[in-house]
Amino acid sequence: MRDQFTHAIEDYLKTIYDLSLTHGRASTTQIAEVLNVAPASVTGMIKRLAGAKPPLVEYQKHRGVVLTQDGKIAAIEIIRHHRLLELFLQETLGYSWDEVHAEADRLEHVISEDFEERIARVLGDPTHNPHGDPIPTRDLEIPPHATLCLSHLRPNDRGTIRRVRDTDPELLRFLSDHGIVPPASFTVTGYTPFDGNLTLQINGRDQAVVLGMRITQQIYVERE
Amino acid sequence: MRDQFTHAIEDYLKTIYDLSLTHGRASTTQIAEVLNVAPASVTGMIKRLAGAKPPLVEYQKHRGVVLTQDGKIAAIEIIRHHRLLELFLQETLGYSWDEVHAEADRLEHVISEDFEERIARVLGDPTHNPHGDPIPTRDLEIPPHATLCLSHLRPNDRGTIRRVRDTDPELLRFLSDHGIVPPASFTVTGYTPFDGNLTLQINGRDQAVVLGMRITQQIYVERE
DNA sequence: CCAGAAAATTAGTTACCCCTAAAACAAGAT
DNA sequence: ATCTTGTTTTAGGGGTAACTAATTTTCTGG
Incomplete structure (x- = not known):
């Protein structure tokens, strides 16, 4: 299931997912700002995502993008990695909550499903990371959380x-x-x-x- | 100190270090076999390594390469990451000794010096990984080991x-x-x-x- | 409604890292 | 001394993912 996507693609999916939660759609500029790349780079990547074998985003020129079901599944899978890792770093290695994000951002792209499964079990299938963000479950449901x-x-x-x-x-x-x-x-x-x-x-x-x-x-x- | 090198460069350095231990020098074909790439790709990368700002290898056409002091330091740093990770995966997450290598191979390129330091401390500054390979110390000395x-x-x-x-x-x-x-x-x-x-x-x-x-x-x- | 600002896209480069095919080289066998 | 074999290098090319510069589209205020 993993290694389907490059690190860059995973970062874009994660970002689009996040922006869609608050804004409904993700615009080129917003994505560019979050990922710290030029808007033109985002346009290029969006075309790749929209043209992927099963499309990962729905794209209309000048109107931003929304994730398709496939894209959403991939994004949530990455977010599960990220948040499990954050909690793992805090609980097992004594990181403080301001340090966990940066490290998890790099690790999330390379850990295996096996690694994910093992830390989930060690942590007792937790529902929230150190920042209180909900950790998607194994079947990618989002646990209830304050809104x-x-x-x-x-x-x-x-x-x-x-x-x-x-x-x-x-x-x-x-x-x-x-x-x-x-x-x-x-x-x-x-x-x-x-x-x-x-x-x-x-x-x-x-x-x-x-x-x-x-x-x-x-x-x-x-x-x- | 990290993030100086791409993942590919780190893999080449690690491989050259390893081959040099047994063969003195590392030949293009040997490197290509270990890394599973075409010999021509190795020649290209070797040129990059030899032409780096501080050169990482000494290169003579048709004669293979040896690491420079800078290259050796970088290689040992990566090997420390790799072997610490292998032990960490076994001790903390219950991996078996046949599973640790593949996971460590991906993680070694992305963990921070902080992560390295934390797992070293959690493991009590170990000297050998699950396979009995010596783990380089913080100052990159190789502990004694059976030959x-x-x-x-x-x-x-x-x-x-x-x-x-x-x-x-x-x-x-x-x-x-x-x-x-x-x-x-x-x-x-x-x-x-x-x-x-x-x-x-x-x-x-x-x-x-x-x-x-x-x-x-x-x-x-x-x-x- | 239309001009100017803001946002998005296209076009053209660059760097990285791999590939195949073909040429060049090294070294032992004849 | 040349041939042959295996190794190594050169040449040319492709995919990913970033960039800048210039252009086009959309939005907004007068």
């Missing part, structure tokens, strides 16, 4: 941190330094309308912390 | 299996099925001059086993 964005909460709302959708190590260190890690519980104590800043009081902490929208839009929570 | 070939022993010689230099899974399963795994001890009970077959009685086993030269030349032992 309520922290940015939508207001003062006096209480809840639990469930997921941090960001891979910037600096930001992740900042957040864990302030106790903002799943499954911390918290109370919103402040909100400034113009800039969207939220003040959070994490349970068991002295200092409250103020977070801008750039951050609160990346954090998903469960309301109490 | 006496089993094929040189004769009836009534006793010794200990120290190293099996072969990666064929079928052969490795055959050997472990017969208890021929480091550090098993044994007595040579027979020898046929014409074909070089040796009969081995492994301590603690009922059945003796007859091994051809194809096999005994790949096994290194310590004589009692």
Whole structure:
């Protein structure tokens, strides 16, 4: 089942999957930004993906792409690798949550199905990675996960941190330094309308912390 | 220090290092056979390696190549990755010794120095992989290891299996099925001059086993 | 509605790493 | 000294995946 795709193709599929979740479609520019390549390179690759033996994306010029069923299956398979690896690196090798992403990004393309299976078993078939992202199951279902964005909460709302959708190590260190890690519980104590800043009081902490929208839009929570 | 080289370059360096150990030099054809590529491809890559910014090999037309000091350092670094990974796969994920090589061959090119360091520490800075090959130290020294070939022993010689230099899974399963795994001890009970077959009685086993030269030349032992 | 900005595509290169076919070389046999 | 065999190199080519530069399409404001 693996080794069908090049590393580059896998990266594109993963990126398109991710962008489609929030935007419905993935545009050339968006993909280019995430993958750090020129837009022209994306156009070229999109044509390959659309022209593959079973097409992996549906492509309409100037309108971006959506994954086909085949493309979606491949993407989820890679995401399972990635998230299992992240948890494995943390649990077995003592990586911190800001370090796991970069290493998993390289390993995800080369591990065998056997390796995947073994770490899944060692970890006890986990459902979420260190960032709280759901780990697709063996049959590629996505486990239930929080979809309520922290940015939508207001003062006096209480809840639990469930997921941090960001891979910037600096930001992740900042957040864990302030106790903002799943499954911390918290109370919103402040909100400034113009800039969207939220003040959070994490349970068991002295200092409250103020977070801008750039951050609160990346954090998903469960309301109490 | 890593990411200087492509996967292909790393494979060539590793192969040249290995061939140089037994043959002094590595010829184009030998390299081509090991890497399963056409001889012409090897000539091309050799030129790249010899023309690199610090040259990685010394190249004389029609005479094969030797690694430069820079090339040797790079090769040993990769071999350290490979052998640490093999042991890690066996110890941590329960791989059998015939499965570790193939997986390590892919992983060795993508793990970070940090990953290397972490598995080395988890394993307690081991000196040998599951096959008994020495694992280069952090400063790239090769630990002492057996150099006496089993094929040189004769009836009534006793010794200990120290190293099996072969990666064929079928052969490795055959050997472990017969208890021929480091550090098993044994007595040579027979020898046929014409074909070089040796009969081995492994301590603690009922059945003796007859091994051809194809096999005994790949096994290194310590004589009692 | 149309001009200019933004987004996307085409065209043309480059680098990597493999291939086949054919020519050149090395070295022992005649 | 030449032939023959096997090894090695040259020449030419293909696929992947990136790039820049120039062009085309789409969107948006006046």
